[in-house]
Amino acid sequence: MSSGVKRAAGCGCGAVLAVIMVISFVGWALSFMDGAAPIRQLQPIPDNVPPAVGEPVPGIDIYAAGRTSDSLRFWSDPIAVDTGISTQAVAAYGNAALIAAESWPECGIAWTTLAGIGYVETRHGTYNGRVFGGSSLDGNGVANPPIIGIPLDGSPGIARIEDTDGGRFDGDTELDRAVGPMQFIPESWERYGRDANGDGYADPHQIDDAALSAAHLLCTTGGSLTTPEGWTQALYAYNMSNEYLINVRDAAASYALRQPVI
Structure with missing residues (x-):
């Protein structure tokens, strides 16, 4: 996928994220005003590539x-x-790493890398671009409401991709949009989509399927x-x-240290 395509694949709400991050930082800073330190001191993030594999699955x-x-x-x-x-998102990443180890043994993908992508793309199936009314993973691991990106309409910096799924995944019968927790474009889902939750259907909106499909894409294109x-x-x-x-x-390095991303 080109960088233009993937920029379009996201929710396109960087400004909203910036505001949320500022609010979060202010709240964190205020915690010092009574002289008390935060409850947890986070460790420095290593810049190794690849990032650490984290807790063994x-x-x-x-x-x-x-x-x-x-x-x-x-x-x-x-x-x-x-x-x-969320615990089911962590489990989905671990499950995908185990299946990848069996399916593409030369790949060696770690669950932390998948978690890093899940964080950046949609905060593990919770960020959908709205200030209020975010998404969450339901009991079956499906993002609800569905996370659907902007139309890939060829605007400046955005690739144009005509509809490839008849609106099946993104609800758009004219143009493609990125969908689901790992923000797959329907065209790419057609190539890399896999069923990981055992229902016989590869669904980009379901976290297990999305995580395994991301592993499939990464292992197919990256080798080891x-x-x-x-x-x-x-x-x-x-x-x-x-x-x-x-x-x-x-993000992956932070999760390998068993701490949140700041």
Whole structure:
């Protein structure tokens, strides 16, 4: 995907995010006014590429019927508490990493890299571009309301992509839009979409499917993500942007330390 395409793929609400971040920082700063330090001191973020792999994902039966990520909840629950990611999103990233290790053994993708992408794209299926009325993952791991990006209409800095899915995923029968927790363009979903929750249907709005499909894209385009060259190549395939790569790297490194992204 080109950088123009991926810029269009997002929600296009950077200004809103900036305001939210300023408000969050002010609230954090005010915590010092009574002389008390924050409850938790976060560790410095390493700038290694690839970022650290984080807490090892325990082995489960990835061939079992149904939503195999549910079997990882005992592992994802404490990580979710430490990082601020929902437990089912952490489990989805871990599940995807296990399936990728079996399907593309040379890839070596870590769940933290998938979590880094999930954070940058949609805050793990919760950010949809609205100041009020954000999305959340329902009990089945589906982002509700659906997260749908701006139309790829060829505006300055944005690629033009005519509709490829008949509006099936993005509700737009004229132009494509990026969709779901990992912000897939329908055209790319057609190539990389995979079913990971065992319902026989690859759904870009469902976190397990989206995470595995992101792993499929990264492993197919990057080769070995255990090397700086392979990881960088894979991230550029997802979004040809240095800023994007750094943001994903930093988020992944933060999660490897079992702490939230600031």
